Amino acid sequence: MSGIADVAARAGVSKATASRALTGSGYVSEHTRARVLAAAAELGYVPSTSAVSLATGRTNNIGVVMPYVNRWFFAEVLEGIQATLLERGLDLTLYDAKPGTVGRAQIFDDFLARKRFDGLIAVGLEPEDRELQRLVQIGRPIVSVVGSDEGTSYVSVDDDHAVRRATEHLVALGHHDIVFVGGGTGPHWAHVDRRRLLGYESAMTTAGLSGHIRHFRSDVTIPGGYAAAVDLLSDARTRPTALVGACDEVAIGAIVAARRLGIQVPSDLSVVGVDDHEYAEMFSLTTLQQLPRQQGSAAVELLLGQIADPSRPTTIVQMQARLIVRSSTAPVDPQLAAAALDSAATKA
Amino acid sequence: MSGIADVAARAGVSKATASRALTGSGYVSEHTRARVLAAAAELGYVPSTSAVSLATGRTNNIGVVMPYVNRWFFAEVLEGIQATLLERGLDLTLYDAKPGTVGRAQIFDDFLARKRFDGLIAVGLEPEDRELQRLVQIGRPIVSVVGSDEGTSYVSVDDDHAVRRATEHLVALGHHDIVFVGGGTGPHWAHVDRRRLLGYESAMTTAGLSGHIRHFRSDVTIPGGYAAAVDLLSDARTRPTALVGACDEVAIGAIVAARRLGIQVPSDLSVVGVDDHEYAEMFSLTTLQQLPRQQGSAAVELLLGQIADPSRPTTIVQMQARLIVRSSTAPVDPQLAAAALDSAATKA
DNA sequence: TTGAAAGCGGTACCAA
């Protein structure tokens, strides 16, 4: 528990000089610097973070706010952030702000107001107006991951492009009956899912399949996708030949459901997701890979830049998802396609 | 950005009185207290955490160290911790210490030494000796979740009991050929898995089935369980009639593998896990439920107690897992049992 | 019951 005064005394210099030597700011002769460093090492000196913060106004800590930590995407982003901060010697304070909880209100009203951080990373937050206002009030740099239009810098994957690409892949395989699954089961859609739905719709329209546009709501989890797919696939008459999951979790749930129902993937049903989830490989899932760790990492870089120079303009980092073809997608079965045409004809 | 001096001025009292009124320590008349509180509210006063820490020596922050944040159990524990800390108004600093990384060494050598926390919760850390030493050096209260013998307080589920119970359940259904899957694929077993293996072995021995004891190594993840099960189940001659997963992830992976191989669960193969993972329901998995959130919550309580009164003795909270029977387990098929007997006879 | 003042452990300005 020795302080800088002890180090200074041991090195035979003043506190001021010791501080300069230790922080590397200001003039210190090589000789004294060495003495001070040695003394610090001998004493096992560790600066008091609160004293440093109080004196400098910097906390060397970054706040991370996210609504979940137990979903793959969020956990990955968190690990990416953590790893990058670690390299920079910065701490990370986590705020778990689940929508609609008192805890969340408390985080926005009390915790964030304490400003125990130099900057904030908001992951998939989708703040309400009141919350957004709070965020702004804090007056610290903010970077969002999967940001909506918060007027802050953000990094995210190009959702429109990703799902468009996914849909095109299915279209290229001859599919027409392609349904989009996701969006949650609550009253309103999550922004990400909304954007992805639009990507699907525009790809369908471009392909001249606007008449086939169909979406089916599901929680964006594996059990959610499973439950939705059981509903969606049970009736052979309305069963699509292909399915786009709002994310891999939904897609995986759908694959599990299909198998349970005796529907072969990909011969009876093609499935594509977005994420490249850790289980994607095991389920041979064709997907659009986004790299959440890199997004986390990029968010840190962006934020640190903003902290270093607050006048830096708001920046957007848009990453492109990459198509990974595994074996959950296949050319549409001619018979199925014919059947679909028939039923379409019947309807008409 | 108004400080306590502003509040004091506005309330027409001294800083000292304002501080007393705000923190609720020491004598303050009702009248002045009200005035101070009102002034603080009007100014939107928020105390500077670094100043408070510097003056009191308390950070109002808890450190959490865990090797993963993207595995179900850890994420759940983390959420439990977070929620409980939130209620208490405490911040949480996360340290993601992956075994064998430079980041981990850095955490132990630099980050933890900064002591930016009043206490530490270590989740499934399994520290090496050097690390353990560091932990002790810090001189702050520590509580472990899934603790090994660190000489600290800890909370965990009774692994031996859980797996014993799981095994007994299978034995009661007439199974003899029961294999334990887990332990990771690395050079050494994780402590938890080791304890669980022992529980399995002792249950088998008690049931007079010591000759049938068999374990199969697998990463404790869904893909890990899947891969292991594919190996284990492919050969019909060595295929067990029942399987105990070191955790639900392994068990779920095994179920997925079995289905892929055309092996019916539970008629051809009974599977039981430990956890009650969020996917357990969807896979109808019979399991021993442990409640990681509650473990996280209990860890916080324990830690806060220790912080409030450092002389408090080391305490162990051992939770009991509860058997939840779903439909991944069934009485052993008489034919399979007979076949197993035959092969045993052949071997003998 | 209240106030003055001395820290808490650093940083940084200014003078030497």
Next chain:
DNA sequence: TTGGTACCGCTTTCAA
């Protein structure tokens, strides 16, 4: 290049 010293913002004796 170094040292003295005034803060940073709050808590906490101690005296009034």
